[in-house]
Amino acid sequence: xxxxxxxxxxYILYALLGVSIILVLLFYLGNVVPGTxxxxxxxxVITETLLRWAYIMxxxxxxxxxxxxxxxxxxxxxxxxxxxxxxxGTIILFGAAYLLASDEILSIETYEGxxxxxxxxxxxxxxxxxxxxxxxxxxxxxLYAEISKYFK
Numbered sequence: 001x002x003x004x005x006x007x008x009x010x011y012i013l014y015a016l017l018g019v020s021i022i023l024v025l026l027f028y029l030g031n032v033v034p035g036t037x038x039x040x041x042x043x044x045v046i047t048e049t050l051l052r053w054a055y056i057m058x059x060x061x062x063x064x065x066x067x068x069x070x071x072x073x074x075x076x077x078x079x080x081x082x083x084x085x086x087x088x089g090t091i092i093l094f095g096a097a098y099l100l101a102s103d104e105i106l107s108i109e110t111y112e113g114x115x116x117x118x119x120x121x122x123x124x125x126x127x128x129x130x131x132x133x134x135x136x137x138x139x140x141x142x143l144y145a146e147i148s149k150y151f152k
Contacts, residue, residue: 016057023050094130101125
């Protein structure tokens with residue numbers, strides 16, 4: 001990549017950082033919604049704008065990550081095989097987590113809100129079990145790395 005493109009990318013990144021800093025400062029130091037000041041539920045006026053900015057940044061990061069991954073697989077066909085193994089592993093991981101998750105409705109006497117329905121409970125459980133499996137794998141890989149040093 002030429003120095004010209006790197007400069008342009010750096011300017012864009014500094015602009016995004018500047019907008020983020022301004023929004024965070026307005027969030028913490030700006031006005032609050034009338035009627036919430038002085039209560040435990042103080043809400044800054046800019047909350048919705050800051051959340052939308054966070055969504056835009058997260059979606060942009062995801063699109064750029066996926067885009068560069070696809071571009072890299074196109075220019076490096078050997079990496080495609082490795083990428084397919086990672087995709088297969090991810091499918092197996094979430095498949096196992098889905099099978100472990102329960103869709104049984106919770107009986108909470110005083111709760112009358114939304115979310116206590118089989119579909120939501122099944123996918124929430126899937127996310128939790130996937131997190132547990134990944135965390136367990138991380139701990140096991142750390143232990144393996146440390147223990148295997150002593151046998152080499």
